[in-house]
Amino acid sequence: MKPYTLYKRKTKKSRVHIYYARFKDEETEKIILTESTGCTTKTDAEKWAINRLKNLRKDIILNKDKTTLAGFCEDFFVWGKCNWIKKQHAHGDSFSRYSAKQRRAQLVNYILPRFGNYRMDKIKAAEIQDFLLKLDKSNQTKNHILYCFKTVLDEALFREYIEYNPVLQLKHFSLDKKKGHVRERGILTLDEIKRLFPEDTEKLKSIWDLELWWTFFYLLLTTGARLSEGRALIWCNIIWDSGFLHITNAIKSDGTRGKPKNNQERAVILPDRTILMLQAWRKNSPYDSENDLIFPGLYGDNPMNKKTAYDHFIKGLTNAKIDRGDRWLTTHSLRHCYNSYTRNILNDELLRFMVGHSDEKMTENYDGTKAIERLQRFAPDRSKLNDIWQ
Numbered sequence: 001m002k003p004y005t006l007y008k009r010k011t012k013k014s015r016v017h018i019y020y021a022r023f024k025d026e027e028t029e030k031i032i033l034t035e036s037t038g039c040t041t042k043t044d045a046e047k048w049a050i051n052r053l054k055n056l057r058k059d060i061i062l063n064k065d066k067t068t069l070a071g072f073c074e075d076f077f078v079w080g081k082c083n084w085i086k087k088q089h090a091h092g093d094s095f096s097r098y099s100a101k102q103r104r105a106q107l108v109n110y111i112l113p114r115f116g117n118y119r120m121d122k123i124k125a126a127e128i129q130d131f132l133l134k135l136d137k138s139n140q141t142k143n144h145i146l147y148c149f150k151t152v153l154d155e156a157l158f159r160e161y162i163e164y165n166p167v168l169q170l171k172h173f174s175l176d177k178k179k180g181h182v183r184e185r186g187i188l189t190l191d192e193i194k195r196l197f198p199e200d201t202e203k204l205k206s207i208w209d210l211e212l213w214w215t216f217f218y219l220l221l222t223t224g225a226r227l228s229e230g231r232a233l234i235w236c237n238i239i240w241d242s243g244f245l246h247i248t249n250a251i252k253s254d255g256t257r258g259k260p261k262n263n264q265e266r267a268v269i270l271p272d273r274t275i276l277m278l279q280a281w282r283k284n285s286p287y288d289s290e291n292d293l294i295f296p297g298l299y300g301d302n303p304m305n306k307k308t309a310y311d312h313f314i315k316g317l318t319n320a321k322i323d324r325g326d327r328w329l330t331t332h333s334l335r336h337c338y339n340s341y342t343r344n345i346l347n348d349e350l351l352r353f354m355v356g357h358s359d360e361k362m363t364e365n366y367d368g369t370k371a372i373e374r375l376q377r378f379a380p381d382r383s384k385l386n387d388i389w390q
Contacts, residue, residue, distance in 0.1 A: 005051050006042060012365055019045035023053065068163060069123065069152075070116035077104035084155050094263075098253030106148040110135070120156050127168035132173070146170060156380035186327025187337045193221065193389070195320045207319040213312050215281040216295045216304075218335060219245075222389050223268040224338035226250065227331045231261055231303040236290040238278060243270045243382065251303045271385045306331075345384050 003024050008017040018040060023033040035052065039045040072167045074080040088095040114131050115123055128149065130143045151166040157165050188196065197218050198204060208214035220230050227248040238245045244269045250260045260266070264316050270278075282288050297304045313331050317324065327333075 004053060006037075006045050006049065021045065021049040021052065024050075035100050060250065067119045067121070068116065069118050069120055070112055070154055072120060072161065073107060073112060073116075073359050074150060076155075077101075077107060084151070084344045094101060094252075096252050096254045096256070102144075103148050106145050106294060107152065111149055111152075120153070120162050121330075123153075123166055125169040128166060129170055134260070135364070146172065186324070186329045187333055187340050188322070188329070190341070192320070192322050193337070195322065196316060197221075207311070207316050209315075211281055211284055212295060215277045215315065216309070217275055217313060217316065217331070220331065220334040221337055222271045222274045224335050225268065226261065226335060227309060228252070231293075231309070232257055232308065233294045235282065235288065235294055237294075238270070239267075240275075243272075243275055244268065244298060245270050251306075255303070257303075269382050269385055271382065271389050273386070273389060341388050342385070345388065360375055 005022045005024075006019050007022070009020055010017050014077065019037045019042060021035055021037050022031050024031055025036075037045040037052075039050040039147070040056070076084065079097050079100050082100070085095055085100060115128075128146075131144065135142060135145075136147075146167060150165065153165040153167055156162050196207065197214065204211075204214045208217070213375070217228060219225065219233075220227065224243055225233075225247060229247050231251040232249040233245075233247075237248060238244075239246060242275055246265070247260055247268065248265050250257050251255050278294070281294075285292075285294075287293060287296050291302070293303060295304055296302065297308075310331055314329075317329060
């Protein structure tokens, strides 16, 4: 049976019979299109219909591809092509090239092999859940895949390919520490901190080898700065007269320089010993201009590699004979130390401000002047910080 039928219709003006073609969906046999062939003979109309059918089949195939997950996701999370990423950037939301690469990998390695041929309106929440339950991955990885799936289907919903997002019916997988899904972030004891950062310079050298490293890690410890923020610091970020650190940037996952987490600049009180370490390091650093990185990478104008920083941190723990045991100790543990040892001593508002843990009432965009001015009234608290790290 032909996927089209021809019929004649007389025009009102010329009273000439023109052939029309009705095209049917070959699967459902429903009429999907009716068009005039413009032909007055059946032979010519047949030729026209055959040619039109070739193009129509291409259109139908393309349309079906778009309704399948694989077709819709052809460029999803592909840097430079993905409209969703362009939309995030246009709205001022950060989404890095590194994040795009991670999400694309989750899409290609896990989601599309299972659901790529599905029409998006046929994807069911139960099937997604069953798929993830059988997946031999940690619950944290499953949650990342779930978030990736949700992002894609949210965009499909926005573009009206589907009427609801089935992922919204699913709960996140448990990250219960007792079940071993996620190790609890450990912190150092005050005694271990003293062993890591002894007052004697020769002992410091035996643990950290280079002045750059003990200054860097001691700054992270005594300011609560994130690793990405410490790697982005330049000398003019230190307000020497006031003894403050102005955190304005962070090194993103793709190596570019951008705003700190939540786009929030902030200022931190520097303890006296941290200031002394920074002064000594600036005298010895080959990069001491105002706009030079305080803790540069191998070539001076590039930031230090985060993997290199982690390796040196672990080496320092080993040299100081600190037994990690079951603790998950990383460079981020220094930020946890800061929060843990200052939370019962410092004003709660001050602590939230300095570590960047603002609640909704405190969330605001600080420019540099406002951040420093806000911190001025807490300057007397420096003595409390000095007492903690002595």
